[in-house]
Amino acid sequence: MTDVTITVNGSVRSASVPPETTLLKLLRDVFQLTGTKLGCDVGDCGACTVLVDGMAVNACLMLAAQADGRQVLTIEGLAMKDRLHPLQKVFEESGALQCGFCGPGMLLSAKALLDDNPDPSSHDIRDALAGNLCRCTGYSKIVEAVQDAARAMRDPRTEDTRQLEMHGHD
Amino acid sequence: MKRRGRGIACMWYPIGFTVDANPSAAVVKVNEDGTATVLTGTVETGQGSLTVLGQIAAEALGIAADDVHVVSADTDVTPMDTGAIASRTTYVTGNAIRLAAENAKAILFETAGPMLQVMPSQLEARDRKIQVKGFPQRSVSIGEVAKRAQVGLGRPPIGSASWNPPTVAMDPETGQGKPFSTYVYATQIAEVEVDDETGEVDVLRIVASHDCGTPINPMLVEGQVEGGISMGIGFALQEEMLFNAQGCQINPNLTNYIMPTSLDMPEIVVDIVENYDPTGPFGAKGVGEPSLVPTAAAILNAIHDAVGVRITSLPATSEKILTAIKAKRAGERKQVPA
């Protein structure tokens, strides 16, 4: 067994797991954070995307032990206490998701992009989301939603941005 | 060299089969706070059908879509529905919900008539009120009417209904008849770039014009069409199930069964052609499956326009296109007189 301690969505959590346990399995089966989805389990679909120290990773390809001592953000930690993250809000309002299975991964890949590049072009967005497969939407509304959220987050007048800065989960 | 081409394809698609019974049933209950609850057996899979069905109930009752709570797909309690299949939900289930809402509304009108001292036929439901036609200031809130119907008249405003596109048997001799209740139509235009040295295709743009009757929720119609086009692009250029001699699929993973990613998707322009179908709920027909019917044909026509080759088996892979281009060139060389 391997002892793992990670900070998930701001709180420190520990577990003792078999060494081959993936971060995805740790999150879903041990910590019951089932918002992160299991699609293919081999790194092809992106449904399991989470942020580890701010970087988007496929949780099915990372061992839980490799995440030891690091900060993990899952979809459960993206919304602030009383409001959705601007990305979630725009996704909801614009019908960017349909079945939603790709959603948690899409949103976290998009967050990693916007943290790095607050003003991405449509091609930058398509490039950042290329590892997140979606069978329903054709990606059009997702790409537009990321652009809209980026615009809202850049605008100093939106309250969401201030909340986001205060929140600072990573 | 990269060559551009454009292709066009049209389609029609049937909505609401009539060769067999194809019913949906619904219950609509108007609550004392002016909200409504809809019970339907249909299943939401992300296409937005429950939103659309809630909008249909809201429109019939003169309340906001947010006032409608839709309870679905619990076979213990929800009424029968043939299924979220065949692009029938908006049309068939929508009609059942509209009728159920009309039945609930009839009770509201009978209750409100004496309250407003007019005949029920002079009433309409709008802006969360029951009001006298032409005299909107003479009104009572729907919640108040619902409460009066319940505690005054002893007739809670609940409507139930079912709708079945009239079943028409096919002529057993000729096989002719009217197999579907209505049809939707679409045209898609694809613009592609084909590399004539590698056979690689880049889809640059797809313009999709769809008649789905009255678009009850245009944003969701766009979502259906965009999603359908991504499936059509996969069908045209990438996706193929391969089987070995034993019939086992040899590419069962997303590494070897290739579907479109965000980088494979072109700009999509969705043009909704408004139409009104008198047999649909508020004129609506449907949009789900039809959205991808013309995509592959439009792309293959565009490939023909770009490099002059007809690909007749899907997916049109680079290998197939390049082989066809080479064969065409060889044929052209032969025709040159010596």
Ligand code: FES
């Ligand atoms: S589940 Fe991890 S990439 Fe598919």
Ligand code: FES
């Ligand atoms: S919304 Fe269904 S997979 Fe993306």
